[in-house]
Amino acid sequence: MKAYWFDNLPGDQREPHDSGRVVSPDYLSKLGILHFNYSSEDDVNALAASRHYKNRDTITISPTTMGAAYEEKVRNFFHEHLHEDEEIRYILDGGGYFDVRSEGDEWVRIKLEKHDLMIMPAGIYHRFTTDTENYTKAMRLFKEDPKWTPLNRGSETEENQYRREYLKLREGLGAGVAAN
């Protein structure tokens, strides 16, 4: 895992877009994001059990598995959105980027590689893209039924209960205190 401020320059979303300004794991935790590196799925199972996650699936995002639908899928994942559930993703192979909004509404890019596990809180604005290898194999963990429901950012999400709760959580974690 490596996190940095997104450079906001034009170009393919799958390029690194690395501004060269590093973001620390401590700052990520102030946004409510946790990261682990688990080489054994036993550790993933233990984490899932401790947080009462009952279901999971595996998604492989690549032109080989998705064919003509791949480019559209990648574009869709890159629309800024939130979920009403906590999101746990474990990278089984390949890699990709999650971009998350900082307290100042800037993008922080989180590069995930094989064996990285990330927990994102409900209500955080984010987006995802594969990298230039065009291959992400990930385990998605779900507390209940496997479902992926993105709510694209707009006036409605600003009023969303989970968004409001996230903002309170972030305030309590003190993200505004140290922005790096």
Ligand SMILES: CSCCC(=O)/C(O)=C/O
């Ligand atoms: C790497 S898992 C697929 C992307 C996803 O689940 C998500 O929520 C993107 O924002």
Ligand SMILES: [Fe+2]
């Ligand atoms: Fe998402």
